[in-house]
Amino acid sequence: MKFVDEAIIKVQAGDGGNGCASFRREKFIPFGGPDGGDGGDGGSVWLVADEGLNTLIDFRHQRVFKAQRGQNGMGSDMYGKGGEDTVVRVPVGTVVTNVDTGEVIGDLTAHGQRLLVAQGGKGGLGNIHFKSSVNRAPRKATPGTPGEVRELKLELKLLADVGLLGFPNAGKSTFIRAVSAATPRVADYPFTTLHPSLGVVSLGTDQSFVIADIPGLIEGAAEGAGLGIQFLRHVARTRLLLHLVDVAPIDGSDPAEQVRAIEQELAKFDPELLRRPRWLVLNKADVLPADERQAVAEAIVRRLGWTQPWFLVSAIARENTMAVCQQVQRFFESQRQAREERTGMAPGDVRLRGEDEAR
Incomplete structure (x- = not known):
């Protein structure tokens, strides 16, 4: 299935039902009092995160979602029925933005999380609410209020622990194949990876993390060149970046300059990404003679002034990848x-909202 990570949809909540102006009419009671009921509230539109979805492709076919209108009030003090809510399922990791204002309405990061995106209208009041000592037969009733209508931008950001950085053909897809069960397409031409894919790296019982193989960057990506921001948004949630570099590019380009070029794109898009933990992985060591590999790698590291961890690997030969x-x-x-020591909370502990403030 094609990976789709953006969609524009329209949501329309149901209008509230109108209040009723009615009077009690029974045998022997020709002038009964008001008995008009209220209108029902309109249904709302909710987005719900579903871990069973991994793409927004369904929104290519259906773009408008409407909730039910509230029923009008009726005589005999009968209130209108409220409209049914409409629930729209979206993948976990979906960011919801109001197209008209640019405001981020919500970020659905957990399975089952719900987000109200269009509030249903309130039902109108029947004339029973307007009876008073000076007005025994009110003919006033109010209409229901309209439901909210919004145009929303849905943007899917992958939820991965580790993101792979690198120019096209740096070996990212080969690396993720080597360390996980993911099977992204691999070929010797740029932009083999056109859509993000996730792999789970398992190192034993209760030891695993999710790694994202994402389309390669090129210079100018922050301004939209190549796959541009379509790539960069997916590294925004990762806890660690692995920066893959071809240790000996066949075109004779300088690996150190490739690293600096991608650093510039990260800084343009979001300076915070440049401050995130980022490890250097010098790939394709197998193309160099065994006795020269370490010296070539150390020379690249020195030119970069690299201070974070770095590794020399051959993804295709699976050398040093599991290390x-x-x-x-x-x-x-x-x-x-460190988080447990700082917060005093073990995994699985839940702290109620406001608990910190009460202490």
């Missing part, structure tokens, strides 16, 4: 322990 994953797992474990 990288083991180091990643240890990094996440140290983060978890």
Whole structure:
């Protein structure tokens, strides 16, 4: 299935039903009092995160979602029935933005999380509410209010622990094949990966993390060149970036300059990404003579002034790839322990909203 990570939809909540102006009419009671009921509230539109979905492609076919209108009030003090809500399922990781205002309405990051995107209208009041000592036969009733109508932009951002950075053909797809069960397409031409894919790296019982193979960057990506921002949005949620570089490009380009070029694109798109933990993975070591590999890698690292962890691997030969994953797992474990020490909360603990303020 084609991966689709953006969609524009229209949501329309139901209008409230109108209130009723009615009077009690029974045998022997020719002038009964008002008995008009209220109109029912209109249905609302909700978005619900569903971990069973991984694409927004369904919204290519259906773009308008309407909730039911509230029923009008009736005589004999009968209130109108409320309209049914409309529930729209979206993938976990969907960011919802109001197209007209640019306001981010919500971010659905957990399975089952619900987001109200269009509030149903309120039902109108029947004339029973307007009876008073000076007005025994009110003929006034109010109409229901209209439901909200919005145009929304849905934007899917992958939820992955590790994101793979690198120019096209740096070997990202080969790397994710080597360390997980994911099977992205691999070929010797740029932009083999046109759509993001996720792989789960399993290192034993309760030891795993999710890694994202995302389309390669080129210079100018922050301004939309190549696959541009379609790529960059997906690294926004990752906890760690692995920056893959071809240690000996066949076109003779400088690996160190390739690293700097991607750093510039990250800084343009979001400077925070440049401050995120980022490890250098020098790939395709198998193309170099065994006795020269380490020296070539160390020369690249020196030119970059690299201070974070770095690795020399051959993804296609699966050399040193699992060592990288083991180091990643240890990094996440140290983060978890530091978080527990800082918050005093073990995994699975839940802190109620407002608990911190009450302390």
